[in-house]
Amino acid sequence: MKGSVRFSNVNKAFRWRGPRSPHETIKGAIFHRRTRRREPSWEQYVALDGIDLEVTTGEAVAVIGPNGSGKSTLLKLIGGILKPTSGRVEVSGRVTALIEVGAGFHPEITGRENVVINGMLLGLSRREIEERMQEIVDFADIGPFIDQPVKIYSSGMYVRLGFAVAVATDPDILLIDEVLAVGDEAFTRRCLDRLARMRQRGVTMVLVSHDLDLVTSFADRALYLDRGRIITEGPADAVAARYRSDVAEGTGRDNSTLPAREDDGETRWGNGDVEIDGVELLVGGRGSRIVAGGSPCSIRIRYSVHKPTEDFVFGVAWHRSDGMQVSGHNTDLAGLEPIRLVTDGEVYCEYESFQLAPGEYLVDVAIHARDGLAYDYWCDALKVRVTSEVEWPGVWSPPLRWRSTGPEWGKSTEPRRRIPVDNDE
Amino acid sequence: MTVIRILWRHRALIAVLVRRDLDARYRASVLGFFWSLINPLLLLAVYAVVFTYIFSPRFPGGDPYPLFLFSGLLPWLFFSGAVLDGSATLIDNGPLLAKVMCPPELFPAVTVLSHLIHHLLALPILFLAMVASSVAGLHAFPWTFPLVMVALVPWLLTTGGAVFAISVLSVHYRDMRDLVGHLLNLLFFSSPIIYSLEGLQVPVLLHRILILNPLASLVTVYRDAVFAGRVSPPQLWLTAFAVGGVSWWLGTRVFAAYRETVVEAV
Numbered sequence: 001m002k003g004s005v006r007f008s009n010v011n012k013a014f015r016w017r018g019p020r021s022p023h024e025t026i027k028g029a030i031f032h033r034r035t036r037r038r039e040p041s042w043e044q045y046v047a048l049d050g051i052d053l054e055v056t057t058g059e060a061v062a063v064i065g066p067n068g069s070g071k072s073t074l075l076k077l078i079g080g081i082l083k084p085t086s087g088r089v090e091v092s093g094r095v096t097a098l099i100e101v102g103a104g105f106h107p108e109i110t111g112r113e114n115v116v117i118n119g120m121l122l123g124l125s126r127r128e129i130e131e132r133m134q135e136i137v138d139f140a141d142i143g144p145f146i147d148q149p150v151k152i153y154s155s156g157m158y159v160r161l162g163f164a165v166a167v168a169t170d171p172d173i174l175l176i177d178e179v180l181a182v183g184d185e186a187f188t189r190r191c192l193d194r195l196a197r198m199r200q201r202g203v204t205m206v207l208v209s210h211d212l213d214l215v216t217s218f219a220d221r222a223l224y225l226d227r228g229r230i231i232t233e234g235p236a237d238a239v240a241a242r243y244r245s246d247v248a249e250g251t252g253r254d255n256s257t258l259p260a261r262e263d264d265g266e267t268r269w270g271n272g273d274v275e276i277d278g279v280e281l282l283v284g285g286r287g288s289r290i291v292a293g294g295s296p297c298s299i300r301i302r303y304s305v306h307k308p309t310e311d312f313v314f315g316v317a318w319h320r321s322d323g324m325q326v327s328g329h330n331t332d333l334a335g336l337e338p339i340r341l342v343t344d345g346e347v348y349c350e351y352e353s354f355q356l357a358p359g360e361y362l363v364d365v366a367i368h369a370r371d372g373l374a375y376d377y378w379c380d381a382l383k384v385r386v387t388s389e390v391e392w393p394g395v396w397s398p399p400l401r402w403r404s405t406g407p408e409w410g411k412s413t414e415p416r417r418r419i420p421v422d423n424d425e
Numbered sequence: 426m427t428v429i430r431i432l433w434r435h436r437a438l439i440a441v442l443v444r445r446d447l448d449a450r451y452r453a454s455v456l457g458f459f460w461s462l463i464n465p466l467l468l469l470a471v472y473a474v475v476f477t478y479i480f481s482p483r484f485p486g487g488d489p490y491p492l493f494l495f496s497g498l499l500p501w502l503f504f505s506g507a508v509l510d511g512s513a514t515l516i517d518n519g520p521l522l523a524k525v526m527c528p529p530e531l532f533p534a535v536t537v538l539s540h541l542i543h544h545l546l547a548l549p550i551l552f553l554a555m556v557a558s559s560v561a562g563l564h565a566f567p568w569t570f571p572l573v574m575v576a577l578v579p580w581l582l583t584t585g586g587a588v589f590a591i592s593v594l595s596v597h598y599r600d601m602r603d604l605v606g607h608l609l610n611l612l613f614f615s616s617p618i619i620y621s622l623e624g625l626q627v628p629v630l631l632h633r634i635l636i637l638n639p640l641a642s643l644v645t646v647y648r649d650a651v652f653a654g655r656v657s658p659p660q661l662w663l664t665a666f667a668v669g670g671v672s673w674w675l676g677t678r679v680f681a682a683y684r685e686t687v688v689e690a691v
Contacts, residue, residue, distance in 0.1 A: 014689055076688075080526040083685055097524060104521030108449035117445055120438045121525045 002093035003057035003172035003204040005078055010087035012048040012073055012228075047073040049228040051087070057172075058202040058286055062209060062219035062236055064243050069225040071208040075099065075175045078206060093172025093204070096122055098163065105158065107151035111142065114150055115165050122169045132168045139194070140164035160187055167194055174198060176207040186391070189358065193387035196292040200284040212240045217289040217360075217385040236289075270374035273307040274341060274367045279381040281363075282348075291354055293388040293397050298350040301365055303376075308342040312375070316349045317364040318356075326361060326395050332370060357397040358388040428589075428677045431530045438527075439534055446539040465502055465547050469495050476619065484621050486653060489563050492554055496652035497618035497644055499547055500577070504584045504640075505609050507540035511588035512595040512602045519691030529687045530680070533592040537585050541577075548573065551651060567654030576647040582669030583643060586676025593683040596690045616640045639668045 048070045055061050063071045076082040077089050079097040104121065105114045115136055119129035129136075137146050140161040145153060153161070167174075176195070195218070199205060209215055215222055215236055222239035224231040232242055280287045283297045291297045299316050315330030329349065331338075363382040368374045388397065432439065451460065473491035487493045514532040515522070522529055552570060559566035595601035615638050622641065625632060635641065642664040649657040657665075 076523075081523060081688055095526070097526070099524045104518070104525060106445055106449050109445055113445065113448070117438075117441055118525075120441055121521065121527050126437060126441070 003202070004090075004092050005053065005055040005173065005204070005206070006088075006090040007051050007053040007077070008088045008090075010048055010051045010053075010077065010084045010089055011046070012070070012077060012082065013044050013046045013085045015044045046228050048077070048084075051228075051230060053223065053230075055173075055204060055206060057093075057204055059221065060199055060205040060207065060219045060288075062207045062215040062222040062239075063225060064209065064212065064215055064222055064240065065225035065231070066247075068227075070228040071225055072099070072177055074225070075177055075206060075208055078173070079175050091173065094123055094169070095173045095175065096166050096169045096171035097175040097177070098166050099175065099177040105150045105162065108149055110148060111140075111146040111150055111153070111157075111161050112137075115161065118162070118165045119169065122166065124169055136161075136164045136168045139167070139190070156184060156187070163191055167198065171203060173204045173206070176205060176209075178209055189387065189391060190389045192290075193292055193358070193389050196290045196387045197295070199288065199290070200292060200295055202284065202286075212244060216240050217383065219289075220287060267379040268377065270366075270368070270376040272376065273305075273309060274312065274375040275304050275306060276301060276365055276367060276376045276378050276381070277304055277344075278302040279363065279365045279378065281382060281384050289383065290385045290387060293356060293358060293386050294353055294399065296350070296352055297354050298348050299363065299365070299382075301347045301349075301367075302345075303347070303367060304344040305341055308340065309369075309375075310338060310340050311369045311371075312338045312341045313366075313368055313370055314347045314349075315364075315366045315368070317366075318361050319364070320395065321360055321362060324395070326356065330366075338370075353399070354386065355397050355399070356386045357393075357395050358386050358391055359395075360385050428530055428680070431528050432534050435528065435531055439531055439538065442531065442535045443539045443542065446535060447542065462547055462550055465495070465499060466550070468502070469498060472498065472619065484623065484625065486623060487621055489558060492558055492564060493621075493648070493652055494619060495551060495554065496648045497616075499544065499551060500580050500644065500647045501613065501616065501618050502547075503540050503544040503580065504587070505613070506543070507537050507584045508587050508591055508605060508609060510536045510540065511592045512605045514588075515592045515596045515687060516691055522688050522691055529593075529684060530589075533588045533680070534585075536592070537581070537588050540584070541581060544577075555651070565654055567650065567652055569650045569654050569656055572650035572656065573647065576643075576650050576665070579643050579665040579669035580647065582666075583640070583672040586669075586672030586674070589673075589676035590679040593680045593687060596687055597683055612638070612640060617644050639672070642668060 051070075051074065053074075063074055065071055073082065075097065076099075077084055078091055079095050079099070080091065081097070104118065105111075106117070112133070115133065116126065116129050119132075119136075120126065124132075140146070140157075140163075142153075142157045142160055145157055146161075150158065150161075174195075192214075195205070199218075205219075207215070207219060219236040221234065222236040223233050224239050224243050231246075232239055278301075280300045280302075281289060281291065281297060282300050283291045283295065288297075301314060301316075313330050313332040315328065315332075317328040318326040320326060331347075361384045362380045363384060364377070364379045365381045366374060366377040368377060469491060472494050476494065477490055511533055514536045515529060518532045521527065522532075555564070555567060555570065558564040591601065591605060595605070615635055617635070622632075622635060622645070625635070627635070642661050646657045646661055646665045649655050649661075
C-alpha cells in the first residue's frame, strides 16, 4: 500500500566519542584511545527505544511529547534521513519532509532556480517542476522576489518558498515538523488549508507539534513519546489530554492508563431510549476534525436503540465557540416522516459543499421525539476546524465572484486582501 | 558498482547542482566565469617569474619553462582544488543532508565535476599558449595534445577517490581540513610539477621516494601529451590508470564505511 509506514521494534541510538565533543578529531582518535582505554569511549544516547508503529494509508498521526523525546528522530527515520540502529522501518510511497523547509536553498542563486534544485532533491523530475512552477510561485506569493537571489529574502519568504516547493511534490506521505509555527498568520492559515486539502486527497501525514489544538483538530491518532518510548497511543484528543495532564503535573510518566473521558453530565442529557454512540466528521470518506472550506463532507451519527420507537428526529446544530448559532438542521425539517426505529445503525448528514468561513465550530447532535423530548441530546459532541486560504469576517463563505463594468482593478499581491481563488488541484 | 549506480540515477540532479555551483560562484563576481581562466593564469605568472628570474631551474625538456610549468600546474589545480573543496562539501551541505533524503554521494561528485569543468575551460588557454609558442618558434607544437582527454581519465579517477574519502573523513574528524592543506603542500612539492624527474640532481634515496609518489605518473602522462608532444611509454600509462583505479576503489570504500553516519555527524 502506497503511503503506509511500519516500524517494528525500532531503536535509534546516537553515539559519540568523549563526554564533551560530539565530533571526533584525529588527534582524539589517536590519543584518546591510548590514554583512556579502560573507560568506555562511546557516549550513547538512546533517542528511540523499541518503537512499534503502524500508519496506514491516508491516516494522519500526530507525535507529541516533551523536547528531546525522540519525535524528530522518529520523523527522520520515516523520511529515510536516518537509519535505525536496530529494528525494521518499512515505508512505501514517496515521502516529503516538511522539516525546516527551505533548508538547502543556496543564497547566491534566485528563488526560481532554488525551486528547481529543491524540487529535484525532493524527488521531482525537472519537467515536473517546470509544470508546477506557476503553482509554487503562486502559493509562495513572494512577488518579484522569486527572481532575486535567496540571500536577500526575509526569513518568512524563505519559509514560504520552501513550503510551496515541498507541498508541490505530491507526496504519498508528508512529514511535518513544527513548520506551521513559522510564518505570519495569513501564511499559516493558507498552509493549514493546503494541508487539509492534501489530507482529504488521502495523503498520509505524520505531524510533530507542540500545538495540541492543532494536533486534536488535525490528527486521527496521536502518539505520546517520552525519552524515546511510547507512553500512550490512541485517539488524538485522549492522548493530548493525557499529555496535558502530565505537563500540568510536571511528572506522571509512569501511569499508563488513559484519563477517563471528560464528564459529559452537563452537556448531554436525555432519557436514553436511543443513545448516540459516536459522532464523526467524514471528509473524503475518512474521519477527520478538519475540513477545507468548500469541500464536501458529512456528519455521521452512530446510535443504538434501547427502546424501539416510532417518534424520532435526528438533528445537527452548528455553532461557534462564542455561542453564535450557525445552522441547525434535522430530519423533521427535511420532511422525513419517522416510521420506526428498531435496530442500531448510522445516520449521515451530508454537505455537498461546506461553506463556512475558516475557524472553529462546535457541533451539537441530538436524537429526540417530535415534541422535543430528548432521547439523547449531546452538546459540543464534536469540534471542527474549517480552513481557508484567506480569512474574512462572519461565518458564511459562499462561492462568489465580483463583476464590474466601471472600475478597473489590479490583482493585489497582499494575501490578506486577495480575492479568494480556489486552487484545489 | 553501487556508487556509480547512485550517481547515474541522480545524474539530472548532479547536473543541476554542478550548474548551481558554477552559477553561484560566478554570479556575485564582476568577471564571472573568466575567473576559471584568470586563477591559473595569475598563478602561472607568479611561478613563471619566480622560477625564471629568481631561481632558474635547468633540466632537459623544460623549455620554455612557463609552458612546462603550466602544463603541470593545470591538472594539479584540478586535483588540489577539488580535494580542498571536497573536505568541506558534506559539511556545507549538512543542512540539506539532515532535512532531505538525498544520497551523500552527490556532493563529492558535484565538487569533482565542477572542478573538472573549470579545468576543461582552462584547456583552450593551454592550447593557445602552445600554438603561440610554436608559431614564435620557441617550442615544437605537441601534436599529441588531444591525448589530454585520455590523460584526464586517471586524474578524474584519482581525484574522485580522494574527494570521496576526504569528504567523509572530514565530517567525522574535524581537523581533517587542516591536515588536507598540509598534505596537499607536501604532495605538490614531491610531484614533478615545478621540476622534471628526468636528470634530477638529488640523492638516490630522495629520487626513489619521488618516483614512488603516485601522482608522478599522472603528471608525466599529462605533460607528455600537452607539452612534450610524445606518447608516454605504456608502463607509465598503466601506472597512471592503476593509481586512478586504486584511488577510486579505496576512496569509495572509505566513503561506504562512513556513509551511514554522515547525517548524524554533520
